[in-house]
Amino acid sequence: MKEELFVSGRDIPNIDPYLHIWHWQIPLYLYLGGLAAGILFFAAYYVIKGKEKQMQTTVKWAAIIAPIALVLGLGALFWDLKHKLFFWQLYTTIRFTSPMSWGAWTLMLITPMSIVWVASYMKEMIPGWDWKWNILNRFEAWVIKYRVPFAWVMMVLSVILGVYTGILLSAFNARPLWNSSILGPLFLTSGLSTGLATIIWMSKDNHERKVLTRIDLVLIIVELFLIIHLFMGFLAGSAVKTEAASLFLGGEFTVTFWVFVVLLGLLFPIVLEAFELRGYHVPKWLPPFLILFGGLVLRFVMVEAGQITRFLY
Amino acid sequence: MRYAMAIDTKKCVGCGDCVVACQTENNVPHGYCRDWIVENVSGSYPSVQIELRSERCNHCDNAPCVRCCPTGASHIAEGGIVLVTHDECIGCGACIESCPYDARYPHPEGYVDKCTFCKHRVDKGQNPACVDVCPTNCLHFGDMDDSNSDVSKALKNRKWKVLAPEAGTEPQLYFLT
Numbered sequence: 001m002k003e004e005l006f007v008s009g010r011d012i013p014n015i016d017p018y019l020h021i022w023h024w025q026i027p028l029y030l031y032l033g034g035l036a037a038g039i040l041f042f043a044a045y046y047v048i049k050g051k052e053k054q055m056q057t058t059v060k061w062a063a064i065i066a067p068i069a070l071v072l073g074l075g076a077l078f079w080d081l082k083h084k085l086f087f088w089q090l091y092t093t094i095r096f097t098s099p100m101s102w103g104a105w106t107l108m109l110i111t112p113m114s115i116v117w118v119a120s121y122m123k124e125m126i127p128g129w130d131w132k133w134n135i136l137n138r139f140e141a142w143v144i145k146y147r148v149p150f151a152w153v154m155m156v157l158s159v160i161l162g163v164y165t166g167i168l169l170s171a172f173n174a175r176p177l178w179n180s181s182i183l184g185p186l187f188l189t190s191g192l193s194t195g196l197a198t199i200i201w202m203s204k205d206n207h208e209r210k211v212l213t214r215i216d217l218v219l220i221i222v223e224l225f226l227i228i229h230l231f232m233g234f235l236a237g238s239a240v241k242t243e244a245a246s247l248f249l250g251g252e253f254t255v256t257f258w259v260f261v262v263l264l265g266l267l268f269p270i271v272l273e274a275f276e277l278r279g280y281h282v283p284k285w286l287p288p289f290l291i292l293f294g295g296l297v298l299r300f301v302m303v304e305a306g307q308i309t310r311f312l313y
Numbered sequence: 314m315r316y317a318m319a320i321d322t323k324k325c326v327g328c329g330d331c332v333v334a335c336q337t338e339n340n341v342p343h344g345y346c347r348d349w350i351v352e353n354v355s356g357s358y359p360s361v362q363i364e365l366r367s368e369r370c371n372h373c374d375n376a377p378c379v380r381c382c383p384t385g386a387s388h389i390a391e392g393g394i395v396l397v398t399h400d401e402c403i404g405c406g407a408c409i410e411s412c413p414y415d416a417r418y419p420h421p422e423g424y425v426d427k428c429t430f431c432k433h434r435v436d437k438g439q440n441p442a443c444v445d446v447c448p449t450n451c452l453h454f455g456d457m458d459d460s461n462s463d464v465s466k467a468l469k470n471r472k473w474k475v476l477a478p479e480a481g482t483e484p485q486l487y488f489l490t
Contacts, residue, residue, distance in 0.1 A: 007352040009329060012345055012418045019415060021406040082404025083423035089384040089401050100407050101383035173377055173480060174413035238479070311413040311477040 019175075019307040025080035027299035030165040031194070032073035033107075034187055034295070036066040037162035038195015040114055042212070044155035048148060057203035058212065060121045065198055067114040074107060099171045103164040110157045117154065120144055162188035169306060177244035177302070177309040180233055186226040187299075193219040194295040197288035213273050213287075220266050220273075220291070227262065244309040253305045261301060265294010315457040316372065316392040316430055317485040318444070319467040324451035325365040327352060331443035331452065335369075338431060338442035342421050347428040348443055364490075367443065367452065370395060370416040370428035371476065371484030378408035378417065386424075392456070393485060394432055399424040413480040430454070457485075 010016045043063045046055040081087055091108065095101040120143040122129045131137045143150060166187030169178035196216045203209050234245035247253045272287040327350050335341060335348050348369035356362050372395050379387045379395060386401035387408050397408075397417075402424035409417045409425060420426040431441035435454075439445070444452040455462030464487070473487045 005352075005354040007354075008349055009332065010346060010349040015409070015415055015418055019409070021409045021419065080405070082406070082419050082425075083399075083402050084404070086400065086403050086423075089386070089403055093385050095383060095385060097380045098383045098407070100381065100405060104383060171381060172407075172411045174411050307410070310415075311480050313477045 022303055025076040027303040029073040029076040031296050031299040032069040033165045034162055034191025035194045036069040037158040038192040039066040039198060040154055041158040041192060044151035047151040055208050057208055058199050060125055062199040062202050064118050067118060070111045070114060099164060099167045103168060106157055106160050110161055113154050116143055162191040175306045175309050176240040177306040180230055182226055182230045189219055189223045190295050190298060194292050197291035201285060201288035213277060217273050220270050224266055240311055247305050253301055257301050260297040261294050264290055314392045316394055317457045317464050319453040319464045319487045319489055320367050321451035321489040322364050322366055324449045325367055326449055327365040330446050330448055331367050334442040334446035345418050366488055371414055371486045374483035377411040377482060381407040381411040394430045396429055397425050413477050
């Protein structure tokens with residue numbers, strides 16, 4: 001039998017023996033970013049479709065969550081920076097080869113847009129709301145006039161944001177678990193699904209809930225397919241890929257991933273939502289809660305496990 | 314010009330002088346290092362082999378850390394040396410995640426730090442500190458484009474390998490085997 005032993009004199013904090021440079025802030029941000037992307041996507045989509053009246057919660061009330069999630073997520077990102085006072089260097093350049101760079105610019109656009117979006121509905125949500133200053137009222141009128149083009153821009157940006165939360169990880173070829181192009185669509189789908197779960201949780205309108213639950217069912221099934229494809233890619237891949245997959249197939253993340261993400265976060269909600277659509281009574285909060293929880297665990301597991309995987313030499 | 318280093322794994326005794334020389338020369342904070350020794354024991358008794366490698370940043374031709382850096386703080390200087398401009402670094406950690414050799418670390422002051430091939434010495438025509446201090450002369454530094462440089466001569470008649478070539482980074486540390 002051939003045995004190998006590596007000994008290195010290094011013991012750098014957060015790097016040896018396993019890389020752990022990104023802590024809870026990054027997965028939390030990826031989660032909140034995806035969630036906000038999901039909410040904003042559907043808010044914009046139903047405005048473009050002209051269904052503002054039928055989808056009140058989606059367009060107005062749930063949209064309030066998006067800027068809150070984005071600001072919290074940005075706070076987490078900022079917290080994670082180790083050279084904080086230099087964060088503005090992000091906005092002195094655009095580097096197309098760095099997903100983090102165009103992600104930073106996307107956030108720079110979509111965060112204020114989401115705030116403007118919510119603000120433009122304040123008068124409808126809270127009767128008697130007044131912006132006090134004339135300039136704000138004029139700006140509001142302008143936004144309302146161009147709401148559909150505004151929604152188009154926001155929808156495109158929300159897709160970029162959702163994909164970016166996955167691409168951010170998959171751009172790192174040095175971490176085999178992340179280095180899969182499936183991660184972009186997987187995180188987008190998961191983001192859309194968690195966004196929908198939030199809206200469904202908030203909505204009191206049965207018609208709206210039914211429409212959104214149907215879409216959510218499709219998204220969760222797509223997500224399951226993407227997870228299967230992810231692992232097919234790993235198992236058909238090189239040694240570093242199969243090694244990465246083994247963390248989830250018998251390794252230390254097996255239970256966390258398959259029980260909390262796949263079983264409780266995806267399969268169980270499918271069953272519950274299907275029953276709900278057939279008219280059975282299901283606690284209203286349960287499927288959205290499970291989906292939101294599963295999405296959060298997915299981000300944490302991927303970030304934690306990815307940092308352990310590496311090239312073997 | 315293309316700076317590179319050849320490391321003779323047959324001559325290295327793993328004394329760690331290169332590590333200490335680097336820490337002293339570059340004022341590396343306590344507990345951190347820009348270069349390090351890897352001891353790779355393989356096979357099973359009685360046929361056991363040992364390989365000692367003095368490792369550091371590979372100053373890759375296709376450097377993933379430079380590609381992933383959102384601000385351009387990580388860049389490639391003259392001669393292919395990969396450097397970090399401290400005042401442009403935001404400490405996001407993307408370059409640390411992107412390096413297959415784990416050659417970078419977050420400096421306690423916040424920015425990301427790594428081997429510079431002792432550019433401040435190389436610019437004056439000197440060798441990097443680790444090369445000059447090595448007691449077995451197992452480190453060879455120089456310009457790959459110059460066939461008379463130390464590194465070119467060291468690579469001429471020896472078998473060598475680079476680490477994780479499948480990562481596609483085109484590393485510029487050559488390990489003589």
